[in-house]
Amino acid sequence: MKVGVVGGGIAGALLALRLRREHGAEVEVFTLGPSTPDASGVSGGLVRGYERDPAASRLAALGLAELRDSPELLEWTGYRETGSVYLLPPDAGPPDLTAVRELLPGSAEVVDAAEAARRYGFAGGDGATAVVERHAGFLSPAGLRERALDWLARNGATVRESRVERVGADTVTAGGTGRRYDAVVVAAGAWTGRLAPGEWRTKQIQFGVYRVELPGLAVFVDDVTGLFGRPWAQGEFLLGLGCDRWDVDPERVEVDTAHAEDVTAAVLRRFGVRPEPVRAVASCDGYGPPGGLRLRVEGGVRTFAGGSGGSVKTVLAASRVAARQLAA
Ligand SMILES: Cc1cc2nc3c(=O)[nH]c(=O)nc-3n(C[C@H](O)[C@H](O)[C@H](O)COP(=O)(O)OP(=O)(O)OC[C@H]3O[C@@H](n4cnc5c(N)ncnc54)[C@H](O)[C@@H]3O)c2cc1C
Known part of the structure; x- marks a missing residue:
């Protein structure tokens, strides 16, 4: 089977890796390359097993269990096990921990x-x-992507830095040249809507690095204020808040200057300390139909996208499922 994968972020890279390694497929990956920053290159890399959506929680817990058992993935990702706390709003109801209890006892x-x-x-x-x-x-999504693409290049797959102009069910057109495959998958994150039909949108995600002491805290999500974070370096924390900038151009993302003030206000409210901003990071992700990162077909075009700001947690398990579906 010969598969064309459009996208060299964590979604495309891991899908291609699974296809090549676990199913022996011939794989060609297309990417815009490092000169065009993508979500995987700057992502915060927070990972845990619990998600409020039970299906996403199962994928996240499966991925984390695989990661913790794999010396190779531990090395590729630089995973740091700090623990995590997820604060739920009062109306959330009891958390469903079925998948976490089963897969990460x-x-x-x-x-x-x-x-x-x-x-x-x-x-x-x-x-x-x-x-x-x-x-x-937390882990390094950029490291995971780089090592997966490197493995592919050394093991018979082709990684092309070439902008894809058009895709069909079994064709990819890049640089004016059409190529034919048994299957084509668009795994282009925030760019997916440019190449595939369907309800794809983009949304900005932003965080900052702050000088602040938050004793006892490691990876956290506060679903009441929307604040999330993780340790960054000695005396520094990565801190972010949900951002409501939709439909941004992934190649023209600008830092929202109000974000740092909103983060400061939320941290003051929550922890009673004032964080001092060091630098801001802004990018965006592809938001698709409900169901998160998975293989879909619409108008004859296959996609593996729709991580909606959370693919680092689900990509290991979701790419395995998608590769199995493609191979079948
Ligand atoms: C700032 C930030 C922080 C985040 N933090 C977390 C977190 O803590 N935990 C978590 O689980 N998730 C987090 N996420 C979400 C997660 O990082 C993303 O869901 C994930 O990286 C998306 O990966 P992707 O491969 O789908 O897309 P991308 O990484 O955006 O990759 C898209 C790829 O498609 C390629 N491409 C696009 N168009 C073309 C074309 N025409 N031709 C060829 N190639 C093309 C690009 O070159 C790129 O390689 C964060 C995201 C952001 C932006």
Whole structure:
């Protein structure tokens, strides 16, 4: 089987890796290359098993279990197991920990808002419960992508830095030249809507690096304020907030200057300390139909996209499922 994969972010790179390594497919990957920054190159890399959507949680937990068991993936990703806390809003209902308990035994516990405040410094008392995970942390999506593409180039696959102009069910046109495959998959993140039909949108994601001490805190998501973060370096934290800039051009993303002020206000409210901004990072991701990162077909064109700001967590398991579906 010969497959053309359009996109060399973590989605395209991991799908191509699975196809080549686990199914023996001939694979050609197309990418815009490092001169065109993508989400995988700057992503925060937070990973955990718990997600509010049970299907996403199963993929995230499967991926994390595979990562923790694989010396190769541990090396490729530089995974740091710091633990994680996910603060839920009061109306969230009891968290579904089925997948985490099954796939990462002993990792997760649920604590109430008072305990989350005592352990991690969350002030305000407006969270309901928090999911605390031992087996969670952060990794380098850029490292994972680079090592996967490198493996592909050394093991019989082709990685082309070439802008694809058009795709069909079994054709890719790049640089005016058409190529034919048994199957073509668009895994182009925020660019997916330019090449494939369907309800694809883009949304800005932004975080900053801040000088701040947040004792006891490692990877965290505060689903009440929208704040998320992880340790960055000694005395520094990566901190972000949900951003509502939609339909941005992935090649013209600009830092939203109000974001740093909003992060400062949220951190003051939550932790009672003022973070000092060091630098800001902005990019965007592809948002697709519900269901997250998975293989879809619309108008005869296959896509593996729609991570909606969270593909680092799900890509290991989702790429395995997608490769199996393609091979079948
Ligand atoms: C700032 C930021 C922080 C994030 N933090 C987290 C996090 O902590 N945890 C988490 O789980 N997720 C996080 N995410 C989300 C996650 O990083 C993304 O979902 C993921 O990186 C998307 O990968 P991708 O391969 O789908 O897309 P991308 O990484 O954007 O890759 C798209 C690829 O398509 C290629 N391409 C596009 N058009 C063409 C064309 N015409 N021809 C050839 N190639 C083309 C590009 O060159 C690129 O290689 C974050 C995202 C951002 C932006």
